[in-house]
Amino acid sequence: xxxxxxxxxxxxxxxxxxxxxxxxxxxxxxxxxxxxxxxxxxxxxxxxxxxxxxxxxxxxxxxxxxxxxxxxxxxxxxxxxxxxxxxxxxxxxxxxxxx
Numbered sequence: 309x310x311x312x313x314x315x316x317x318x319x320x321x322x323x324x325x326x327x328x329x330x331x332x333x334x335x336x337x338x339x340x341x342x343x344x345x346x347x348x349x350x351x352x353x354x355x356x357x358x359x360x361x362x363x364x365x366x367x368x369x370x371x372x373x374x375x376x377x378x379x380x381x382x383x384x385x386x387x388x389x390x391x392x393x394x395x396x397x398x399x400x401x402x403x404x405x406x407x
Contacts, residue, residue, distance in 0.1 A: 310398055311361050314357070314359075315392035316388045316392065318356055326356070336375070
């Protein structure tokens with residue numbers, strides 16, 4: 309399994325729409341059978357954090373390069389003031405509990 313952790317600082321006033329667009333893009337990935345889902349949260353420093361799970365890095369890369377940057381995805385990008393370095397993790401052992 310592959311996990312990507314994305315961190316952003318959003319432009320003021322874009323947070324609510326960003327969260328809706330994130331859900332739409334994530335749901336699209338799930339419905340197309342590519343993504344294992346994602347979690348969106350807000351860190352103590354005010355940055356937004358998305359933790360996306362994929363069967364493999366190549367699946368994430370292929371899917372992300374295959375979908376157009378329009379609609380929800382374009383609005384998400386426009387809302388980002390600062391994109392903080394991504395963290396990519398190949399999972400060695402997963403003992404997480406659904407729920």
